[in-house]
Each structure stands twice: as C-alpha cells, then as structure tokens.
Amino acid sequence: MATKKAAKKASSKKTATKKSEPKKAPAKKAAKKTASKKSSTRKYSPSASKNVETEMKEMKKGTLKSGRSGKKVTNPKQAIAIGLSEARKAGKKVPPPPEKKG
Template sequence: MATTATAKKDNAKKSSARKYSPAASKSVETEMKAMKEGKLKSGRSGKKVTDPKQAIAIGLSKARKEGAKVPPEKS
C-alpha cells in the first residue's frame, strides 16, 4: 500500500513543472482563433487549415522560433 502512495507523489512531482510557457500558450491561442475564422493557412501549400491539431502544431512551431519554453519536437 505504501508503494502506491510514493508512486503518486513521484508522478505529482514530475507533472508539477510547466511544459509550455505562457508565451507558447498565447501563440497557440492566436493560431486557434485564426483557424476558427478561416484565416490560417498552411506553410508551403497555402491551403486553409481546418484541423485543430495542425493549428496547435503551427502555434507551437512559431513559439519555438520566438524562443518560448516549448519541449523539442518529437523526431
């Protein structure tokens, strides 16, 4: 029983650190608004973005370029 309690504490410690900075959140928020308004275009092809996951990826990419605290891309 004691091992599950310590495991929960360890998980809480790991998740307590912010993964994304407020600046990164703001960047993603602006991209989501642009997508909902139909103004967000993808990079090379210039097609309209309709997938929220793609909008989030674009926002995080822009945040990385600005130097905000964002985890590195998965390769």
C-alpha cells in the first residue's frame, strides 16, 4: 500500500517539472523556409509587367471595362488580373492562373 502512494507522489513530481520547462521550436525548419523562398529567376517578364501597368493606368482614368458585361473596373486586383490575362494571351512569360477551389 505504501508503495502505491510513493509511486503516485513520484509521478506527480515528474509531470510538474515537465510543465515548467519551456518548449523550444526547432531552428532547422525556420532556416529551410527562408532558403526555399529565394528564387533566382523572374516569375513575370518585364513586358508582362508593362501590360499590368497600362491596365492600372486605364483603371485610374476610369476607362477600363471588364469582360462581356462592360462594367467599369474599380478594384486594383481586378485590373492586375486583366493585365496578366492580356499578357498570357500575347504569349508572354507569366505563370498560369491559380486554380479555383470548390
């Protein structure tokens, strides 16, 4: 009977010391993330960024229209998407559009 009580006390002391120790994140994973983000090649060609620039200027003027509906574009993200789409159609170096979820 005495051994069971002693075992319980010993186990409770062990868990108490584990809780007080701060957990440290491994440094190796953080180093890998920063190294993998660097890329030596361009994602977009300079001519593709020129397309985006012209579309942004049109949007700011208020003359940029979208698709078949012909509604005026007011969102800068939409203007960028239109510029990249035009660059893709022209065959310039642009990554494929992201796939839609759902």
